[in-house]
Amino acid sequence: MKMEKAILAAVTTQTDKVHGSAAVFQCETKEEMDAVAANLEAILDGIAHALSDHLYIIVKH
Amino acid sequence: MNEYTYPILFGIVIGTALRVFMLRTDYRQYPTYLHGKIIHLSLGFIAAALGTIAIPSIMEKEFTAVTFLTLAASQFREVRNMERNTLTEMDAFELVPRGNTYIEGIAVAFESRNYLVIFSSFLVTLCYLAVNIWVAIAAAVLAFVLSNILMSGSKLSDIVSVEHSELSFEGAGLYVDNIYIMNIGLPERQEEIMKHGMGFVLTPKSFSIRSTIANLGQRQAILHDVSVTLGVFRDSGTPALVPLIKRDLNDGRIGVFILPQVKDPERAKEIISAVPVLENAIQMPTKKR
Numbered sequence: 001m002k003m004e005k006a007i008l009a010a011v012t013t014q015t016d017k018v019h020g021s022a023a024v025f026q027c028e029t030k031e032e033m034d035a036v037a038a039n040l041e042a043i044l045d046g047i048a049h050a051l052s053d054h055l056y057i058i059v060k061h
Numbered sequence: 062m063n064e065y066t067y068p069i070l071f072g073i074v075i076g077t078a079l080r081v082f083m084l085r086t087d088y089r090q091y092p093t094y095l096h097g098k099i100i101h102l103s104l105g106f107i108a109a110a111l112g113t114i115a116i117p118s119i120m121e122k123e124f125t126a127v128t129f130l131t132l133a134a135s136q137f138r139e140v141r142n143m144e145r146n147t148l149t150e151m152d153a154f155e156l157v158p159r160g161n162t163y164i165e166g167i168a169v170a171f172e173s174r175n176y177l178v179i180f181s182s183f184l185v186t187l188c189y190l191a192v193n194i195w196v197a198i199a200a201a202v203l204a205f206v207l208s209n210i211l212m213s214g215s216k217l218s219d220i221v222s223v224e225h226s227e228l229s230f231e232g233a234g235l236y237v238d239n240i241y242i243m244n245i246g247l248p249e250r251q252e253e254i255m256k257h258g259m260g261f262v263l264t265p266k267s268f269s270i271r272s273t274i275a276n277l278g279q280r281q282a283i284l285h286d287v288s289v290t291l292g293v294f295r296d297s298g299t300p301a302l303v304p305l306i307k308r309d310l311n312d313g314r315i316g317v318f319i320l321p322q323v324k325d326p327e328r329a330k331e332i333i334s335a336v337p338v339l340e341n342a343i344q345m346p347t348k349k350r
Contacts, residue, residue, distance in 0.1 A: 038247050047301045050233035050246035061300055 011037045011056040065117040068189040075201045076109020076182035108175040112182030137175040144168040157288035162278020166339045218334035220270045221263040225326045228260045240316030257294045263315040271313035276342035280306040286336045292322030
């Protein structure tokens with residue numbers, strides 16, 4: 001199956017801001033968030049986009 | 062041996078030589094190797110033979126023989142299909158694909174070169190039989206010159222001015238000049254992009270050109286050509302490192318963001334300037350008739 005333009009995961013330090021069906025990864029610090037997002041980017045073949053300082057989404061293009 | 066032997070031989074030799082002349086191997090990578098070349102040279106030989114024998118057939122009042130030319134036309138359309146299929150198949154494995162518009166352009170070029178061979182052989186044989194060998198030689202020279210002119214399309218530098226421009230980040234947004242390219246979240250990725258990336262701005266020289274360079278196929282061709290010649294800083298599974306071209310909606314300028322392995326702005330500028338303007342991308346909104 002070829003997926004296009006889908007939010008694969010959200011990585012955040014503010015869980016109350018994210019809801020829905022995508023996997024949400026809660027992190028304690030910005031550094032942890034960066035590391036998790038970098039790993040997810042590589043694993044999921046997606047791009048980590050920053051929506052704010054506290055929220056990354058991993059998107060498949 | 063009869064009176065047609067030498068004119069036919071002459072026509073075939075000139076036609077085949079013309080195909081050899083028009084068979085270029087360059088950064089466009091096709092046809093690169095012996096087999097690809099043999100296919101095109103053989104077809105060129107057949108095209109030359111078909112063009113040549115039309116004249117003696119007419120002189121012998123064998124008019125039906127000319128219908129062979131229609132057979133040739135369908136054969137060479139097949140050449141176009143063959144090129145299109147091969148290149149499309151290969152395109153899936155390129156780090157920066159050519160895009161369908163570019164492929165179609167290459168396929169059209171291969172087909173039309175065979176027709177140029179047919180016309181040239183037709184012409185030189187006609188001159189040989191109707192006048193003499195010297196006129197035929199002159200016609201052959203003319204055919205080579207004309208083919209050279211017809212073969213070369215325009216380059217990007219004819220229609221746009223290319224300027225090097227620094228990349229910048231505003232938050233997570235990557236910009237070339239003031240043209241937004243994409244959102245890059247990770248600081249690590251941003252550093253890589255600032256280290257390896259280069260930006261260029263293409264300004265159209267006239268109104269009609271805006272839609273030509275806005276064509277997605279034309280834009281993909283630019284990215285492909287730069288990536289082939291300068292290398293590309295990416296691998297499969299790194300979608301954040303894809304070179305991109307985005308458009309300034311206000312004035313039609315194009316922002317090019319590339320990630321070459323060799324960071325040489327001057328060379329990159331030359332390459333972008335030399336990208337062919339794709340026939341299928343050309344639009345003439347201001348031309349009424």
